[in-house]
Amino acid sequence: TTADRVVSTTDGITSDFITRYGGKDGKFITITNGYDLDDFRDLKVVGHQTGSRFRIVHAGTLGMERNPERFLKAIGELLKEDDTMRDHVELVFVGQNTPFRDGRTIEDYIAQYDLTNNVRLTGFVSRKVSLEEMAYSHLLLLIIGDVPPEESFIYGISAKMYDYALAESPVLTIAERGA
Numbered sequence: 195t196t197a198d199r200v201v202s203t204t205d206g207i208t209s210d211f212i213t214r215y216g217g218k219d220g221k222f223i224t225i226t227n228g229y230d231l232d233d234f235r236d237l238k239v240v241g242h243q244t245g246s247r248f249r250i251v252h253a254g255t256l257g258m259e260r261n262p263e264r265f266l267k268a269i270g271e272l273l274k275e276d277d278t279m280r281d282h283v284e285l286v287f288v289g290q291n292t293p294f295r296d297g298r299t300i301e302d303y304i305a306q307y308d309l310t311n312n313v314r315l316t317g318f319v320s321r322k323v324s325l326e327e328m329a330y331s332h333l334l335l336l337i338i339g340d341v342p343p344e345e346s347f348i349y350g351i352s353a354k355m356y357d358y359a360l361a362e363s364p365v366l367t368i369a370e371r372g373a
Contacts, residue, residue, distance in 0.1 A: 195215055197221070199220075199221060199222075200221060200222045201223055201225050202222065202223070202224050203224070204226070207224070208222045208223065208224045227355075228356055229360055233325060233357075234325060234360050237322070237325055237326050237329050246282065247281070247283060247284040248332050248333070249286065249330065249331050249332050250286070250331065250332065250335055250366075251287075251288060251327050251335065252285075252287050252288065252335040252336070252337065253327060253334070254288070254289045254354050255291070256287065256289070256300060256337065257291060257292030257294060258293075258294060258339070259294075259295060260294075260337050260339040261339055262287070262303065262335075262337055263294070263303050264368065265335065265337070266285075266307050266313075267303075267307055269285065269307070269309065269312070270309055271307075273312065280312060283312050284312060284314065285309065285313045285314070286313075286316065286331070287315050288316045288319060288324050289318060289324065290318050300315065324357075325357060328357060328361040328363070329362075332363060332364075333364050333366055334361060334363045334364070334366070335366050336354065336366070336369070337368045337369070338368065338370065339369070
C-alpha cells in the first residue's frame with residue numbers, strides 16, 4: 195500500500211493486486227519473465243538426445259504442492275503393462291526435492307511405482323548443468339501443482355517456462371487452468 199510502483203510477472207497478478215489494494219493509476223505494472231540467449235550459447239549438449247532411451251526431464255524444485263505423484267504413477271502403470279519399455283524410458287529430476295503436502299518424498303513415489311531403474315535425481319546443480327539437462331531431453335515436464343485458492347500463487351507463470359521454450363523440446367504440463 196505504500197509502494198510507488200509494484201511490478202508483477204503476469205497480468206493476472208497485476209489485476210489481483212489492483213483489486214486487493216486499490217488501483218492507483220499506473221502503480222501496478224506487469225513485466226513478464228524472459229530468458230537470456232547467452233545462457234544457451236555455450237552449452238556442452240546442443241539439440242535433442244538421440245540415445246536409446248526416451249528422456250523426460252523436470253528442472254527445478256519439487257515439494258509441497260509441486261508433486262509428481264500422478265505422473266510417476268502413470269509412468270509406473272505404463273511400464274507395468276509393458277515391461278519391455280523399461281529399457282526405453284528415463285526420467286530425470288534436476289534440482290532440489292523436498293517433502294510434499296502429504297509428507298512423502300519423491301523417493302517414496304519412485305519406490306512405490308517401481309521406477310528405481312528409470313529415474314535419476316541430480317539434486318541441486320548449477321544453472322549451466324540444468325540447462326544442459328533440458329537441452330538433452332525428448333520431453334520436458336512442468337509441474338505447477340494444485341494450490342489452494344487461499345494460497346493464491348496459482349496465477350503465476352513458472353520462470354522455467356522461458357528456459358524450456360529455448361530448449362526446443364515439447365513440454366508436458368501438469369497444472370490448474372490459468373496463467
